[in-house]
Amino acid sequence: MLFNSLGKKKEVFFTNKKKEVSMYVCGPTVYDLLHIGNFRGPIFFNFFRNFLEYKGYKVIYVYNYTDIDDKIINRSSEENISTYELSEKYINEFESDYASLKIKKPSFTPKCTDHIDDIIDFINDLIEKGYAYVSSNSVFFSIQKFKRYGKLSGKNTEDLLAGHRVNVNDKKENPLDFVLWKPSSGNDPGWDSPWGFGRPGWHIECSAMSSKLLGDQIDIHGGGVDLLFPHHENEIAQSECRSSCTFANFWVHNNLINFDNQKMSKSLGNIIKGRDFIRDYNPEIFKFLILSVHYRSILNFNKKIIDQTIGNLIKIYSALQLANTIMSSDLNIKVDVNYKNEFIKYNKKIDAFLNNDLNTPGVFGVLFDVIRKFNLLSVNKKITSEIKFFVDSFLKLIDKVGTLMGLFNESKSDFIMELNLLLLKSKSITLIDIENQIDFRNKARESKNYVLSDKLRDELLDRGIELKDNPDGTTNWSVKI
């Protein structure tokens, strides 16, 4: 079952072609470094794509870059470089951030400016069919020609007209008409077209590239909820008028990211760039946090939530680390029927959550159940062949989920240390500080001066550092969240 924004309810998923999925997701306009919210889409749709592949579909996944628009033009004139240089720069920056996320690349990442001919052909078709009209070097789409306008966003044209925010433009026949092609003047970038030198309007590029790369009727069209209207509504209008068939069978929209319950905006100054988050924290935390919340819910970012996420990851990775240690032992694995059945149940539960509109938080709930059972069997216990079978199954389960979500593949011990260092940094404590204190305390312990050693430990605890004495006399530390 998949929630379809078109109709606003969950539907049984189907495809046009048997066992093949075409998916088009609206990508960013590349005029600046992207903020964390921009990455929710790529991370979620990567998972979605992996899940479809897991279900046996071949997936063709298109994620586009809008590399020509007014924001890009304004920004390039500010920076005194061409729009091409500007957009190439930020595409490269984005792709480098994307690569650091260690998730799969889309099948295609087309750029608008590489498809100007397709866009012009597309607009020509619309004019020929009577859905678009030329008006002083611009081309507009005539929304009253498309009876189903509003079917995605649930708006009707009367309501829209009643609103105060509709642009009045003399060149338009109807205020709701939107521009397909607009003239470029002065130094603005543009291309020759039957309607003069100009450039495409905002919505047309996605329709043109989608039909070019995936055909007139696609299975899934995705993007952020903020694109639902007008962008996706207009795409439907253009594409369905041109092709006379349904543009996309499923519309999938991911929700946005807030910071401290506020929308991120430049005026509030609370924008977190994806680059900064990845640098200050870690891509793994980013991915885990994003998938910890259902994709259709607003994800609220703040320091406390990030710290909790780090704590959850430490819990998972600690279990994985121990599991790997157990697997490297010489002990044979012996199948245990009870454990085997338990894992069949765990797998079923996970699949049920995934099949029910991609409920990733539910999957994590199951994972923590398994981890509790794993700890119960393994921590400070004598490992038997049966338990090793459990551990083996546990790792396979984690691997399955991790592969889908692009998670749990970090080097275990290094990553745990890294997470702890991150928490340390947020408490402004240095590593050397702690290590000195531990040395000092262990000397006191050796001489059985427990009064002193406990005092030293409590000092660290006051600063948020917990110690763990190992049976071999060494001491580990971790940060209390």
Place this chain on the structure above:
RNA sequence: GGUCCUGUGGCCGAGCGGCUAGGCAGAGCUCUGCAAAAGCUUCUACACCAGUUCGAAUCUGGUCAGGACCUCCA
């Protein structure tokens, strides 16, 4: 103003008519020199008011609160 969504315990977060979600935090216990980790047990819930039903966090209506979109936006 129009259209729509949401409201779960100290925090985060599932739940889609009956069966413990889960994580963090709190309390008690086991373990330990004492701790920690880990495990076990346990305390805080379903905004409010009606209705439907044998039974509702879950469906319906209303009230209150918050949010989104209607303008560039992932």
